[in-house]
Amino acid sequence: MLDLYAVIGNPVAHSKSPLIHTIFAQQTNQSIQYDARLAPLEGFISVVENFRQQGGKGLNVTVPFKLEAYQLSTHLTERARTAQAVNTLKFENDEILGDNTDGIGLVRDIESNLGIAIAAKRILLLGAGGASRGVILPLLQRQPALLTIANRTLHKAEALQQQFIPHGDIVAVDFMDFPDDKFDIIINATSASLHDALPQIPAEIFSHAILAYDMMYSQEPTRFLKFAQQNGVQQWADGTGMLVEQAAESFFFWRGINPQTKPVITMLKSQA
Ligand code: ATR
Structure with a gap:
């Protein structure tokens, strides 16, 4: 059974996060599925709730939902609290942990x-x-x-x-x-x-x-x-590079493992 993660945003179709996290999971032998979820502008919370009901373990949050993710969190890291914005959510039992890795x-x-x-x-x-x-x-x-x-x-x-x-x-x-x-x-x-x-x-x-x-x-x-x-x-x-490094820090927040970022940055820059 794969652990489920996703990036949520609007728009989200061009996000590189699914590719980055899929490579991180391969590198570190983690059994993860990571996809992209488009939330309607007024529908962030219900898409998050759906995702949790499917067993989702964590989300990356992108524009324009970082403030809503901050407000939804039941626990915040210090850097998320000072940023007043959350780009990484982790679901543990009934808690919603919010971090900001940007x-x-x-x-x-x-x-x-x-x-x-x-x-x-x-x-x-x-x-x-x-x-x-x-x-x-x-x-x-x-x-x-x-x-x-x-x-x-x-x-x-x-x-x-x-x-x-x-x-x-x-x-x-x-x-x-x-x-x-x-x-x-x-x-x-x-x-x-x-x-x-x-x-x-x-x-x-x-x-x-x-x-x-x-x-x-x-x-x-x-x-x-x-x-x-x-x-x-x-x-x-x-x-x-910032995109890949923030993703690696989110991956660590979820899985406790540091993936290698340099090969992923090199690959993304060569695609550009
Ligand atoms: P974000 O979450 O991406 O930071 P935001 O909160 O809407 O988005 O803030 C946009 C920032 O970009 C603001 O600092 C804005 O300047 P103002 O506060 O003066 O609006 C800045 N910004 C946007 N377009 C700009 C432009 N053409 N020239 C200079 N600053 C710009």
């Missing part, structure tokens, strides 16, 4: 796969929505010199700054009033790339940067990554 996925991709230490670096995080909120605590835990959150709408960046001040050095700015600071690592956590748009950021910020990172993954480099390349950034990456 931030650790980003940190592992930057540090282990791209080989860039976050400690003592000046980090610029673009965006102040759910994607940004999910990665702030794990970034701060790596002790950067400073984390600057820049957002088109200043008050959202300031709200995040207030929430995370106890965890590290963090400032908030808007796009109209960009600081002259030099940044080492610039991360795009806005949803602009989804709409093939470019946040209105100054070109000069890339001239001293080691890394431009777009949390979105796509076949073609996003406009943000092209802009960074054109303006002198040393290295760039899309979110493929």
Whole structure:
């Protein structure tokens, strides 16, 4: 009997999670079936309940249900509680355990796969929505010199700054009033790339940067990554590595085993 897992979202058809988890299960000899479940926008909870009644053991949760998954959880990890978003659910008896592996996925991709230490670096995080909120605590835990959150709408960046001040050095700015600071690592956590748009950021910020990172993954480099390349950034990456690393951390949350991520990242990048 295979243990049942799935990714739930809307849309979900193009998710790479079933492929990634199926490879992880083969690597580690786990008897798992992993598929994709499309939930109607108003129907997240009933699709989750159906899945549990079928014996489902765990879910990855993607857009736009991470807040609902957070609210549904009966227990939360610290990183899920601070992110106020859940991307991984585990069903155990009557409990619903909620975790958020997005931030650790980003940190592992930057540090282990791209080989860039976050400690003592000046980090610029673009965006102040759910994607940004999910990665702030794990970034701060790596002790950067400073984390600057820049957002088109200043008050959202300031709200995040207030929430995370106890965890590290963090400032908030808007796009109209960009600081002259030099940044080492610039991360795009806005949803602009989804709409093939470019946040209105100054070109000069890339001239001293080691890394431009777009949390979105796509076949073609996003406009943000092209802009960074054109303006002198040393290295760039899309979110493929983050996707695989967050999946590996979810797999560990469910199964207690660490799969190998590098071969999967290499395979996905070669398909792009
Ligand atoms: P997500 O969960 O993907 O973060 P969200 O919570 O809707 O989605 O947040 C989207 C983020 O992308 C916000 O920071 C948004 O900026 P505003 O708060 O000013 O709306 C940002 N964003 C979206 N499109 C953008 C664009 N074209 N340029 C700059 N920022 C953009």
